[in-house]
Amino acid sequence: MTSSLRFRAAVVSIVLLAAFLGIWHLATRPTAAATNMSPEYAKLMGLTATQGKSAMPGPLDVGAKLWEHLRQPFYDNGPNDKGLGIQLGYSIARVGLGYFLAVMVAIPLGFLIGMSPLISKALDPFIQVLKPISPLAWMPLALYTIKDSSISAIFVIFICSVWPMLLNTAFGVASVRKEWINVARTLEVGTVRRAFTVILPAAAPTILTGMRISIGIAWLVIVAAEMLVGGTGIGYFVWNEWNNLSITNVIIAILMIGIVGMLLDQILARFTRMVTFPE
């Protein structure tokens, strides 16, 4: 009886999930209610003190709250109470816009760097200095110059996702096999046609890998950026719920951030597979 690896892996995953939820549930069980507490103090402490309820929400609390969110993802009751779908939508839109701008800049510039050793050497010191800067360090400068918190967040996404794409594009273009270039040369293929018919397809897997790294970083950074700029977005939601001391909502938000990040990564992984060629 040998079931497929996939099936066995799925079983182990489910067992691990069940174990995690079980431990979580047991760890957050209500303890015995405190006795001999002055009623006023008990009122102040809430259910934790009066009924021994754990301060940390259990899986059932989170599940119930999640169900509530999922049934009504797009409600809007004013600036501090919007549905999870709306918050995620804002975040995805910011990431998408910043990321799109980064693609527009990084891929042509990466092509130039990859094809011209002169440009590559000339730009190298700038890239080396700019690359390790934490994207959030740009935030005050962006707020000061742009004077719009929402656009500043988009700028931060742009600046953090531009580097992996730029470097991967340059590397992919520079390391296209000499023999493919020679084929194009012996066929008298012009520079532009060569760039699109030989270099682009040959470098596409490397470029897409850079884009995949970038979307991951962008999604990491948007949460922090939105905590800073506030207003809307999943990062703001997390911070707002922390201020409300709603740990249940914080946990739900963490879960949602993970799921959306995974989906973004999977989309790019699919594109990467589409342009990858077997040799």
Added chain:
Amino acid sequence: MTDKFISIEGIARRYPEAGGDQTTIFEDLWLSMSRGEFGCVIGHSGCGKTTVLNILAGLDQPSEGAVIVDGQAIEGTSLDRAVIFQSHALLPWRTVLGNVAYAVTSKWRNWDRAKVKAHAQKFIDLVGLTGSEHKRPSELSGGMKQRVGIARALSITPKIMLMDEPFSALDALTRGTLQDEVRRICLETGQTAFMITHDVDEAIYLADKIFLMTNGPGAVLAEIVENPLPKDRGRIDLHRHPLYYALRNHIVDFLVSRSKTFATTVTDHDPRNVPVVRIGKPELVVAAESEHSTQASWPGVSRPSTSS
């Protein structure tokens, strides 16, 4: 050698070395071929064979000298000179048809899709790959990939085919079949071909003229051996020809010993008048084309003292 279709005139290739010196791979190399001829270059690794071919293809520039093809000095690459690469160099993201069609559209830019396809198909059929048009290179065997390489080179109907050890990465059986194909195609189309090889038998089977190069650095074209075997030679009875072993031994002797000692033993080698060797029966007859021909003849015959 009245009609010089390809004429390599005194080319040299030098590489700068640490310390300001230069390493000369080869210099003052003169070589010519007439239309429809099949020439093979044999020499050890490092003698600059591939560089000569790359210069002829336009992929590399000589440090000195020039190459004239069909009355014109070459400048860069050209669709008139097709290259079959050792590593086949197919574009892995294109199908067989796509690879050949890429070459076809590069030559005839305003052809419509159907015309390109029909033209490419003709050459795929010619190399015996009918039915594999839509496969990708990764799905093909080494021999099939090289067939695509040949089809791609032929599809642009070049004046010259340049081959850089095209079969060296293949197994002996596949190599034999592909040699047959190349020979058939070259005879049928009257193609001028220039090939680099390590394989003496391949050179004897395919070439009209075999160019022997000495070891580098400072390699020279030592002599040109004319293939005495009939034009309609077949693989099966090739080795039964009375001159086959004389020819083969001459080339092997050169590769084993004379390619190393050539520079020291032959002092009056004139690179512009490389001796042409014709192998006759029962002994070597050296063509009286060069005044230095006696010095360059087979040492076993003319200079018994140097043979060892």
